Amino acid sequence: xxxxxxxGIVIGLIVAVLxxxxxxxxxxxxxxxxxxxxxxxxxxxxxxxVQSLTKTTSEPLVKAKxxxxxxxxxxxxxxxxxxxxxxxxxxxxxxxxxxxxxxxxVDSELRTLPPDAALLAFYxxxxxxxxxxxxxxxxxxIPSGVQSEQLAVDSITxxxxxxxxxxxxxxxxxxxxxxxxxxxxxDLTGTFPVNSTVPMPASASQTTNPPKK
Amino acid sequence: MVVIDPAHGGTxxxxxxxxxVRESDIVLDLATQVRRGLEAQGFQVLQTRTANENPxxxxxxxxxxxxxxxxxxxxHISSTGIAxxxxxYTMSDMAPPxxxxxxxxxxxxxxxxxxLSRKLGDTIQGELSQKFKGSPSNVQTASIRQLRTTxxxxxxxxxxxxxxxxxxxxxxxxxxVSEAIVRGVVAFRPSYxxxxxxxxxxxxxx
Numbered sequence: 001x002x003x004x005x006x007x008g009i010v011i012g013l014i015v016a017v018l019x020x021x022x023x024x025x026x027x028x029x030x031x032x033x034x035x036x037x038x039x040x041x042x043x044x045x046x047x048x049x050v051q052s053l054t055k056t057t058s059e060p061l062v063k064a065k066x067x068x069x070x071x072x073x074x075x076x077x078x079x080x081x082x083x084x085x086x087x088x089x090x091x092x093x094x095x096x097x098x099x100x101x102x103x104x105x106v107d108s109e110l111r112t113l114p115p116d117a118a119l120l121a122f123y124x125x126x127x128x129x130x131x132x133x134x135x136x137x138x139x140x141x142i143p144s145g146v147q148s149e150q151l152a153v154d155s156i157t158x159x160x161x162x163x164x165x166x167x168x169x170x171x172x173x174x175x176x177x178x179x180x181x182x183x184x185x186x187d188l189t190g191t192f193p194v195n196s197t198v199p200m201p202a203s204a205s206q207t208t209n210p211p212k213k
Numbered sequence: 214m215v216v217i218d219p220a221h222g223g224t225x226x227x228x229x230x231x232x233x234v235r236e237s238d239i240v241l242d243l244a245t246q247v248r249r250g251l252e253a254q255g256f257q258v259l260q261t262r263t264a265n266e267n268p269x270x271x272x273x274x275x276x277x278x279x280x281x282x283x284x285x286x287x288x289h290i291s292s293t294g295i296a297x298x299x300x301x302y303t304m305s306d307m308a309p310p311x312x313x314x315x316x317x318x319x320x321x322x323x324x325x326x327x328x329l330s331r332k333l334g335d336t337i338q339g340e341l342s343q344k345f346k347g348s349p350s351n352v353q354t355a356s357i358r359q360l361r362t363t364x365x366x367x368x369x370x371x372x373x374x375x376x377x378x379x380x381x382x383x384x385x386x387x388x389x390v391s392e393a394i395v396r397g398v399v400a401f402r403p404s405y406x407x408x409x410x411x412x413x414x415x416x417x418x419x
Contacts, residue, residue, distance in 0.1 A: 073295050073373075075353075144228040144236070145291030146302055146371050150355045180270070180358060184220075184227065185289070185369075187358040 059085040065162035066101050067155045072109035075147050077155055079162065080105060090166045094130060095122045097163045101155060112155035114141030120175070128168030129191060130160065139174050142183045149186035157194050167194045214257045215398060216277040218287035218359065219244040223267030228292035228375040234383060236375055237265065240288040243372075243387050247286070250395035271319075274362040278322065282405065284333065284398060285367035287359050290383070294373030298348040299390055301338040302369040303330040304360040322364040329366040332404060337368060337397030344389045366405060370394060 061083045070078040084100060087093045098119045104111045117138040123131045142152055153172070160167050169191040172182070179188050219240035221227035227236030241262070248258045259280070261273040277285040294300070307324040310317045317325055334352030342348045352368070360367045372390060377383050 073293060075294065075300075143292040145293055145374070146289060146355050146357060146369060147291050147300060147373070148293040153356075184225065185355075185357055185359075187356045187361055189358070190356070192356070 059087055062086040064097055064100070065159070066097065066105075067158040067162070068101075068105040068110040068112055069151060069155075070110075072107075075151055077112070077151070077158060079158075086163070090164050091122055091124050091130075094124070094132075094160055094164050094167070095119060097159055098122065098132065098156065101159050112152050114138060116141055124167060128166060128195075130164075130167045130170045130194065131173060132156065132170060133173040133176055136175050139179065139183050144183050144185075146185045149182045153182065153186060153192055157192050161194045165195060168196075170194050214259065214280045214283045215251050216259045216261065216280065216283050216285045216365070217244045217247050217251075218261040218273050218285065220287055220289045220359070221267065222262050222265055225267050228290055230292075230375040230377055230380075230383075232378050232380060234375050234377060234380050236290040236292075237267075239290050239375070239380075239383055239387070241265075242384070243288050243391060246387055246391035247288070247394050250391055251398060254395060254399055256398070270359050271362060273359060274322065274364075277367070278362075278364045280365070283365040284401070284405070285360075285363045285365045286337075286394060286398070287357075287367070287369045289369055289371040290375045291371050291373050292375050294371075295347050296374055296377065297345055297386065298373045299341045299345050299386075299393075300349055300371050300373070301334045301341065301352045302355045302357055302360075302371065303327065303334045303352055304367070305354045305356045307361070317364065319362055322362045323360050323367060326364065326366050329405060330360070330368060333366045333397065333401045334368040336401045337370065337394055340393035340397045340400075341370075341390065344393055345386075366401070 062085070063081050064084040064086060065079045066082055067077040067079055070076040082100060084096060086096050102113050102115075102117055102119060104113070104115060108115075114137050116135075118135040119132060120135055121131075121133040125131070138152075142148060156172075157170055160170060171178075171191045172188050173179075174182075174188070182188055219237070221237040221240070223237075225237065227240070229235055241264075244260055248260060251258050259276055261268055261276050273287075274285075277283045304323045304327060307321060307327065310321045310324040323330070331352055331354075338349060338352045342350045355369075357369050360369060370390065372383075372386060375383070
């Protein structure tokens with residue numbers, strides 16, 4: 001092989017390495033962006049599906065009580081009365097009030113739940129145990145801390161308590177799974193009391209977190 | 214014996230501030246200060262972690278549960294709340310422990326200690342509310358995973374908040390929080406009667 005050929009091959013290799021070094025990060029970014037777009041589309045589709053299922057415009061307007069933060073950075077909740085077309089079916093009614101709670105108050109500073117979180121499913125068992133399945137954003141987008149996690153759960157349980165008397169306790173799932181904590185602090189392995197002052201039926205299952213005395 | 218638990222660590226930084234402030238780092242600093250303060254008062258102190266690692270909730274509880282007459286304090290910094298305030302939490306109400314052969318189930322370990330935890334929490338919160346205006350005067354309750362499996366008077370102390378632009382603001386708070394925790398533990402200690410019979414909660418005569 002002549003020195004000229006050898007030089008040509010070396011230059012060719014250097015050019016190929018440089019091109020790869022430049023193109024690889026671009027390719028990586030494109031793949032990542034594509035994955036994000038896909039994830040967002042799936043989440044959006046899920047939210048639209050859930051919202052369409054809970055819309056019952058034929059229902060009469062009811063004064064629903066929703067609990068958002070009293071003030072920004074406050075750990076207390078305050079009820080806000082909103083006119084909503086609510087179903088008489090407890091599970092559907094629960095979805096409707098929780099979707100409105102997730103949509104947030106007029107003042108976004110008073111939100112208790114992340115704006116990108118969605119309620120994926122809601123069931124009520126015969127013993128009054130409700131199961132709310134939220135999207136992963138509830139766990140990943142909520143500000144970290146006992147105070148913020150407690151505020152989020154309290155806003156959910158108090159809103160259910162005010163609008164759906166049948167529910168006795170609430171279990172929260174994240175994307176269909178039972179998880180240990182909401183965002184590192186609040187225990188999600190048990191249930192949270194709802195309507196705790198109403199006597200429980202004898203068949204009520206035991207809970208990790210019994211009603212507050 | 215006091216077990217100090219700097220929360221998070223390792224791959225879990227906890228709350229993060231805009232200026233690169235990480236909850237896991239700050240609580241480790243705070244734990245060291247609390248440890249020194251308690252040792253100066255004659256307490257034996259253990260830490261659930263002393264470096265940037267993340268033991269499981271159960272591992273952290275195990276350290277306290279293996280001691281006799283331990284007090285457990287887990288340290289946190291929130292990413293919300295009124296800046297410059299501090300809140301103390303104990304576990305929410307739990308069902309009475311279902312003892313079997315004098316043993317309390319791991320999942321209900323805290324249930325026998327709730328009243329002692331609240332007493333400890335109120336004592337520490339009282340100290341903190343004097344130092345940090347706007348802090349509550351009484352202990353709060355929350356269903357905190359770390360506390361549930363801890364068989365000892367156990368509280369979580371959470372400082373608001375990590376969203377400071379300058380880390381030195383947070384550092385200035387730490388000595389006050391540390392002193393309040395030490396004073397609270399010292400004040401609580403005489404009222405803590407350790408169990409003499411397995412399965413009987415402390416403070417309850419068999």
